[in-house]
Amino acid sequence: MRFSQLCDAYLELSQTAKRLEKTALIAALLKEVPDSDMAEVMMLLKGRVYPEWDKTQLGISSKLAIRAISMASGESETKIVQQFKKTGDIGQVCQQLLSKRKQSTLASSELSVKDVIKGMRKISTIEGSGSVDLKLRTIAHLLNNASPLEARFLIRILLEDLRIGIADGTIRDAIIQYALEKHGLHVIPADKPPKAEDSGVQTPAQEWRAAVQDAIDRSNDVAKVAVTARHEGLEGLRGIDLTIGVPIRVMLAQKETEVAAALTRVGTPAALEYKYDGFRMQVHRDKEGKITLFTRRLENVTDQFPDVVEFIKEVKVACILDCEAVGYDPKTGKYTAFQQISQRIRRKYDIDTLMKELPVELNVFDILYHENESVYLRPFEERRKLIEKIIPNRPGHIKPSDLLIAHAEAEVESFYKKSLAAGNEGIMLKTLAAPYKPGSRVGFMVKMKPVMDELDVVIVGAEWGEGKRSGWLTSFTIAVLDDDGNFVEIGRFGTGLKELEQEGGTTFSQVTDLLKDDILAEEGKEVRLKPNIVVEVKFEEIQRSPSYSSGFALRFPRFVRLRDDRRPEEISTLSDVMDAYEAQRGRNK
Numbered sequence: 202m203r204f205s206q207l208c209d210a211y212l213e214l215s216q217t218a219k220r221l222e223k224t225a226l227i228a229a230l231l232k233e234v235p236d237s238d239m240a241e242v243m244m245l246l247k248g249r250v251y252p253e254w255d256k257t258q259l260g261i262s263s264k265l266a267i268r269a270i271s272m273a274s275g276e277s278e279t280k281i282v283q284q285f286k287k288t289g290d291i292g293q294v295c296q297q298l299l300s301k302r303k304q305s306t307l308a309s310s311e312l313s314v315k316d317v318i319k320g321m322r323k324i325s326t327i328e329g330s331g332s333v334d335l336k337l338r339t340i341a342h343l344l345n346n347a348s349p350l351e352a353r354f355l356i357r358i359l360l361e362d363l364r365i366g367i368a369d370g371t372i373r374d375a376i377i378q379y380a381l382e383k384h385g386l387h388v389i390p391a392d393k394p395p396k397a398e399d400s401g402v403q404t405p406a407q408e409w410r411a412a413v414q415d416a417i418d419r420s421n422d423v424a425k426v427a428v429t430a431r432h433e434g435l436e437g438l439r440g441i442d443l444t445i446g447v448p449i450r451v452m453l454a455q456k457e458t459e460v461a462a463a464l465t466r467v468g469t470p471a472a473l474e475y476k477y478d479g480f481r482m483q484v485h486r487d488k489e490g491k492i493t494l495f496t497r498r499l500e501n502v503t504d505q506f507p508d509v510v511e512f513i514k515e516v517k518v519a520c521i522l523d524c525e526a527v528g529y530d531p532k533t534g535k536y537t538a539f540q541q542i543s544q545r546i547r548r549k550y551d552i553d554t555l556m557k558e559l560p561v562e563l564n565v566f567d568i569l570y571h572e573n574e575s576v577y578l579r580p581f582e583e584r585r586k587l588i589e590k591i592i593p594n595r596p597g598h599i600k601p602s603d604l605l606i607a608h609a610e611a612e613v614e615s616f617y618k619k620s621l622a623a624g625n626e627g628i629m630l631k632t633l634a635a636p637y638k639p640g641s642r643v644g645f646m647v648k649m650k651p652v653m654d655e656l657d658v659v660i661v662g663a664e665w666g667e668g669k670r671s672g673w674l675t676s677f678t679i680a681v682l683d684d685d686g687n688f689v690e691i692g693r694f695g696t697g698l699k700e701l702e703q704e705g706g707t708t709f710s711q712v713t714d715l716l717k718d719d720i721l722a723e724e725g726k727e728v729r730l731k732p733n734i735v736v737e738v739k740f741e742e743i744q745r746s747p748s749y750s751s752g753f754a755l756r757f758p759r760f761v762r763l764r765d766d767r768r769p770e771e772i773s774t775l776s777d778v779m780d781a782y783e784a785q786r787g788r789n790k
């Protein structure tokens with residue numbers, strides 16, 4: 202398929218904010234996509250050139266993009282920067298400049314969607330000396346082979362900022378709409394998925410919706426689902442099963458803060474488990490004994506965990522397991538916090554040493570596939586029995602998660618206390634009769650853990666003061682850690698620090714001295730800092746916010762104290778922020 206066709210769709214998609222219109226546009230596009238290009242089109246619709254679980258980043262800065270546009274268009278970098286500042290859209294600037302080229306009389310190029318993916322991946326893998334120059338020339342070459350409209354979107358994809366706003370749900374609805382039309386069924390507007398209470402007789406649209414959603418959940422592959430829907434219809438979709446080796450989106454828990462509410466939600470008797478403060482690991486073992494490990498973000502981490510691979514060798518059957526890998530201190534045997542072992546996920550060298558310093562215990566809490574069949578739809582109770590049958594109980598290595606069947610609130614309270622005392626984050630409560638629902642946040646798995654009202658954050662930016670504050674850094678941009686160990690911004694504080702030492706407490710001048718060596722870049726009064734200094738902040742409220750990379754903003758954050766006992770890897774996480782946000786919403790109800 203030609204890339205120009207996709208760009209026409211991008212353009213139309215960017216001109217509407219209405220989800221139904223977007224759905225219809227994508228459904229129409231799908232008609233045109235040959236089977237062999239479906240995977241590429243699905244990725245490019247989301248502005249990606251690698252599958253969702255591949256964390257390879259293109260790593261192109263806007264500065265480099267500007268240089269490449271300059272090279273391709275012959276326009277000066279200064280002029281491009283000026284125009285960029287005016288419009289805020291580098292893609293559009295690129296389109297305008299390239300439309301002035303002579304060869305742009307050609308209506309469109311010969312670029313295919315496969316060429317685009319291949320070209321982009323090539324750029325991302327250029328390394329070593331002279332790599333910047335080679336990247337520049339490769340991008341300029343790609344732009345020169347593109348029509349102006351294509352160049353606009355190429356630049357946006359390169360900067361990983363496509364901005365046409367397509368959610369996974371829209372793609373799912375588009376597949377449904379496309380399939381219904383293709384099979385000559387009435388199209389009803391893609392509204393909400395069918396509710397449990399509607400069960401009974403399903404309309405064809407509901408049947409298709411359920412089949413498409415389930416197939417996506419099981420395969421985690423929208424391209425495969427679209428092609429199957431095209432050729433094999435409902436039966437084909439229903440035949441798509443979990444595949445050992447292909448990661449599945451994990452089931453997520455809802456949160457409750459009160460024992461009574463949690464129990465009401467999951468029903469009694471309920472299964473209680475420790476909520477380990479580790480990280481989620483999805484384990485696949487095929488019939489030949491090949492083992493693959495994935496994180497919650499579906500990243501393949503098999504090479505980083507040879508110890509876990511050894512544990513799984515003791516599990517003699519083919520299976521897909523959902524687990525929590527939790528770190529412990531090899532001297533005391535006590536569980537350690539997630540941040541301690543987070544480096545094991547990313548480390549690509551010295552793995553053996555790190556494995557000894559930071560051992561993990563694998564707690565198996567769910568099973569989705571066993572021997573020759575999927576078991577994720579079976580009741581939790583049955584799945585647990587399978588776990589107990591196949592997973593050896595070897596604390597410090599691998600074991601079924603600690604579990605108690607509780608009948609009353611008092612039992613939950615005491616299990617909660619016991620779990621916290623053992624160094625865990627809290628507890629999970631699970632409905633005995635419930636299935637496993639990939640990719641969904643469900644009410645039959647509930648988490649309970651204490652909520653925090655202050656956060657440990659790292660300073661990643663600041664602003665030089667003026668007037669009597671000149672010479673000091675005064676306003677500080679702060680960040681928390683996301684699941685992948687990236688620092689994501691969450692707000693700015695300027696209060697809580699003192700101007701004079703006599704006032705007691707930490708002063709601007711002291712913090713400035715600490716931060717001076719961490720300055721990475723300066724522009725005007727703004728400085729970008731190496732994440733190094735950890736501080737504790739209090740705040741009034743957490744809000745959702747597009748202004749910060751975490752997606753959240755702290756309202757009125759104020760400095761409490763320096764936390765020089767903490768390393769940046771040990772600060773609060775995005776999931777702490779989400780919990781505090783949810784708890785606050787609960788309180789405001």
Ligand code: AMP
Nearest residue numbers: 474475476477480481525566602629776
């Ligand atoms: P949260 O990250 O706070 O949303 O809590 C859900 C996470 O708790 C899951 O993604 C798992 O990584 C983790 N977890 C720890 N212990 C368990 C358990 N026994 N059952 C399910 N999830 C667990």
